[in-house]
Amino acid sequence: MLKCTINGVALEVKPGTTIIEAMNNNAQRIAHYCWHPGLSVAGVCRLCMVEIQGNPRVQIACNTMVTEGMVINNTSDKVKDAVKWGLDFHLINHPLDCPVCDQAGECGLQDQYMEYGQYDSEMAEKKQKKHKVVDLGPTVVLDSERCILCSRCVRFTDEVSKTNELGIFNRGDHAEIGTHAGKPLDNKYSLNTVDICPVGALTSKDFRFKQRVWYLKDSETVCNGCSTGCNVKVYFNKEGLFRVKPIYNAEVNGHWMCDEGRDTYKFVNLGARLTKAYQFVSGTWIENYAGAAAKVAGANLKSAKAEEIGLVLTGQHTVEEYESIVSTFVNTFKTKNIFHWVNNKESFESFDGILLRGDKNPNTKGLLQVLEKHGINASWSQLEEGLKSKKIKHLVVAGPENTFVYPDLEQKMQLFLTAENLVVLTAAKTPALEAYKGSNKITAIPLKTYIEKDGTFINFQGRAQKFKKATTVVSEALTLSDAATLMAGQDLQLHVASPREVLVAEHIRADQVHLESRTKNEFVFNRGRL
Amino acid sequence: MSVVKQKDESKEWYLIGITTGLIITMKHLLVNLFNKKKMITLNYPEEKYEYSPRFKGNHVLTVKKDGSIRCTACMLCATNCPAECITIKASEHPDAQVEKYPISYEIDMLRCVFCGFCEEACPVDAVRLGPEWQTPGLNGSNFTYDINHLAYRPALKGGVASIVDDQDRHKAGI
Ligand code: SF4
Ligand code: SF4
Ligand code: SF4
Ligand code: SF4
Ligand code: FES
Numbered sequence: 001m002l003k004c005t006i007n008g009v010a011l012e013v014k015p016g017t018t019i020i021e022a023m024n025n026n027a028q029r030i031a032h033y034c035w036h037p038g039l040s041v042a043g044v045c046r047l048c049m050v051e052i053q054g055n056p057r058v059q060i061a062c063n064t065m066v067t068e069g070m071v072i073n074n075t076s077d078k079v080k081d082a083v084k085w086g087l088d089f090h091l092i093n094h095p096l097d098c099p100v101c102d103q104a105g106e107c108g109l110q111d112q113y114m115e116y117g118q119y120d121s122e123m124a125e126k127k128q129k130k131h132k133v134v135d136l137g138p139t140v141v142l143d144s145e146r147c148i149l150c151s152r153c154v155r156f157t158d159e160v161s162k163t164n165e166l167g168i169f170n171r172g173d174h175a176e177i178g179t180h181a182g183k184p185l186d187n188k189y190s191l192n193t194v195d196i197c198p199v200g201a202l203t204s205k206d207f208r209f210k211q212r213v214w215y216l217k218d219s220e221t222v223c224n225g226c227s228t229g230c231n232v233k234v235y236f237n238k239e240g241l242f243r244v245k246p247i248y249n250a251e252v253n254g255h256w257m258c259d260e261g262r263d264t265y266k267f268v269n270l271g272a273r274l275t276k277a278y279q280f281v282s283g284t285w286i287e288n289y290a291g292a293a294a295k296v297a298g299a300n301l302k303s304a305k306a307e308e309i310g311l312v313l314t315g316q317h318t319v320e321e322y323e324s325i326v327s328t329f330v331n332t333f334k335t336k337n338i339f340h341w342v343n344n345k346e347s348f349e350s351f352d353g354i355l356l357r358g359d360k361n362p363n364t365k366g367l368l369q370v371l372e373k374h375g376i377n378a379s380w381s382q383l384e385e386g387l388k389s390k391k392i393k394h395l396v397v398a399g400p401e402n403t404f405v406y407p408d409l410e411q412k413m414q415l416f417l418t419a420e421n422l423v424v425l426t427a428a429k430t431p432a433l434e435a436y437k438g439s440n441k442i443t444a445i446p447l448k449t450y451i452e453k454d455g456t457f458i459n460f461q462g463r464a465q466k467f468k469k470a471t472t473v474v475s476e477a478l479t480l481s482d483a484a485t486l487m488a489g490q491d492l493q494l495h496v497a498s499p500r501e502v503l504v505a506e507h508i509r510a511d512q513v514h515l516e517s518r519t520k521n522e523f524v525f526n527r528g529r530l
Numbered sequence: 531m532s533v534v535k536q537k538d539e540s541k542e543w544y545l546i547g548i549t550t551g552l553i554i555t556m557k558h559l560l561v562n563l564f565n566k567k568k569m570i571t572l573n574y575p576e577e578k579y580e581y582s583p584r585f586k587g588n589h590v591l592t593v594k595k596d597g598s599i600r601c602t603a604c605m606l607c608a609t610n611c612p613a614e615c616i617t618i619k620a621s622e623h624p625d626a627q628v629e630k631y632p633i634s635y636e637i638d639m640l641r642c643v644f645c646g647f648c649e650e651a652c653p654v655d656a657v658r659l660g661p662e663w664q665t666p667g668l669n670g671s672n673f674t675y676d677i678n679h680l681a682y683r684p685a686l687k688g689g690v691a692s693i694v695d696d697q698d699r700h701k702a703g704i
Contacts, residue, residue: 099604099653100630133626209620209630212605 315361318455
């Protein structure tokens, strides 16, 4: 270990650590654009200036290793001045499009200008015009004028996605990011370039102009796009969800996530959701409350014979929910006819070498563990046979929420619809059900999606990842556990928080009056009668 | 509540007060009768009061030289608005130099407090509070003004152009 002092704080770092890494790992602020912890060092933005004792000039922190006894600071006036005028060079040809720029509000240039810049530009020359709104590929739009040529995006396609689409073309103030002729930026990780672009040069076609970023709240969760279980942040407001971005987890996804995973907010938004429970009785659909519909469905199941009941589960729900619904079926309905619906058998085991896995369910491992725990080993062919021979008459299906990754949805629904009494628990609208014109009984009950509940996903490594509820989109929807409780004939226990819980201890003022002690009119009590 | 009555000698002589009041009233009556120019009230609606040109009345969205809307849908006005009454939907503009424009811009006038913060926030002089202040309407929905009304209502005669000119700005390379 090497000893060094950064901004007066004594630190010990591993040999081979750069100054910027040491600062980053120890919560020290330093301006930077081109350095990214997941990419190689380029040293082109010249913003990460530090002063090292014994060196006459300031130096860049991203390409300087820490050596024994180094005394470093980046708060001196000399450093601040260097950063300030470095920033002026970056802004010479920058259009300052902030009003129309999607990055405004989370832009590196804005941040650093407010922290170090605050100068009046000394440039009298005209700004260099470059290409605007360049269509780089199916997901990304480039604005060359805003680009500060940090080369992060180029290094990303070179080192991480290994697709090498992007490059820097021309020289000097004509230099521009671009793609090689006839090769669009089209890979499964392309939107990471938008995340790492410190300015608004690369913008996502999907998110472009939908919202200003300061209207969005964020919350951390686990992506439900595939069994890798990348750690992500979802951005939402009262109108719904707008985007998904990765957060760092060295063991699971590093700094990145795939483009498919970024679409996993789409099925959560209101337009794609089942918002009410519906019952199909004698040829018409009747609207009902979700809880009431679940109770009716449960009562029907209770009066049925145990071997006539079946349950179909997908790998899209949380471990807690599986535990609850499986134990309800095993203990209350006394059936072990629980089937695992696998969406894409052929490519289930595939892996693209970076993050994407063929198993498009976040929690297949969790489901298998719960099934194993309850000693369930029913096979899919048993279900098909049971439905054909009318042995299984009452079928409960906990359908997928991400229906985009279930190409067999329609076909499987037709299979399930042969059951006399079908209960579909689903978050998504299901056209196959709406089109049904038969005589069987159907109940559709809305479920919550992964954004709207607490829970655990177990990813392909067997790593259990807990996540918390971010927001509510469909207020009436149930979790699978709620549905299981209601079907078993019990009532939901709604947790009503007491004021003491809400006012967490550290937020309570010493003189705070609690509601209980207010049952008497404190004012009268203290002062005596008026 | 307890009220303390002040015993003041002069208050006892209320007749003086009443007479003073009557004299003032009569003076105005006579002045108005014989010298109409000095009258301070107006025969509304035939006559209208001339407000200062800086009066903050109904909003106007300004237009460019070609008559298209100036607003770039940056939403700074909506962000700054304390009444949260501005709703904007942005979209991609076919011209790459313009890039972004509002496909819908609505102000709920019944929530607006006419503070003018939107006008102050706008970086491109696209929204202004105009001098118009008489806005009768039959029901609440008449008071949600859209682009058509804000920029092109008949009273604006084809739109108000801003003095800041984009083309000149582009030519100067700013
Ligand atoms: S990149 Fe940043 S500074 Fe440049 S226009 Fe966009 S928000 Fe403004
Ligand atoms: S497009 Fe963004 S990430 Fe790429 S070089 Fe320019 S500023 Fe850097
Ligand atoms: S005048 Fe004030 S309240 Fe009215 S729209 Fe503008 S910012 Fe909002
Ligand atoms: S009126 Fe001005 S502040 Fe409001 S969105 Fe348009 S350009 Fe932005
Ligand atoms: S971060 Fe060090 S030069 Fe860019």
